[in-house]
Amino acid sequence: MSLTIALVAHDAAKPALVEWVGRHIGLLRPHHLLATGTTGARLRERYPELRIEAVLSGPLGGDQQIGARVAEGRVDAIVFLFDPLWAQPHEPDVRALIRIAALRDVPIAVNLATAELLAAALPGMAARKAAAGGPAAGTGRP
Numbered sequence: 012m013s014l015t016i017a018l019v020a021h022d023a024a025k026p027a028l029v030e031w032v033g034r035h036i037g038l039l040r041p042h043h044l045l046a047t048g049t050t051g052a053r054l055r056e057r058y059p060e061l062r063i064e065a066v067l068s069g070p071l072g073g074d075q076q077i078g079a080r081v082a083e084g085r086v087d088a089i090v091f092l093f094d095p096l097w098a099q100p101h102e103p104d105v106r107a108l109i110r111i112a113a114l115r116d117v118p119i120a121v122n123l124a125t126a127e128l129l130a131a132a133l134p135g136m137a138a139r140k141a142a143a144g145g146p147a148a149g150t151g152r153p
């Protein structure tokens with residue numbers, strides 16, 4: 012069963028996310044990829060073969076849109092490479108996305124080291140979701 016994986020990166024981290032997707036493209040291809048606007052555009056441009064659903068750009072509400080799906084249990088994993096060196100105008104939205112992922116127990120990788128671990132875990136997550144016949148994550152409570 013396919014997973015829904017949200018991909019989000021602040022500008023300084025977009026190249027790293029684009030490379031991460033390229034390294035794991037075979038693993039990612041069967042899954043539903045969801046991205047904030049500019050991240051999604053960057054990924055589509057580089058990997059036109061991937062189907063990527065893009066929501067609004069982060070500063071225009073894209074983080075909130077993804078957060079709403081997390082709240083609804085419709086996102087299985089998130090890679091969110093935020094910029095740890097620069098404050099964002101939509102900082103409350105950034106915090107809200109991380110918070111709702113923590114609350115709903117959805118795996119969220121906020122750096123490349125964790126994104127690599129997440130990539131390695133994807134096949135197992137997909138198998139568990141298939142066995143459960145439903146969301147692999149997002150249904151738990153801390």
Ligand SMILES: O=C(CO)COP(=O)(O)O
Pocket residue numbers: 019020021022046047048049050051067068069070073074099105
């Ligand atoms: O700002 C973001 C996440 O907080 C990312 O948004 P973009 O992908 O539109 O740049």
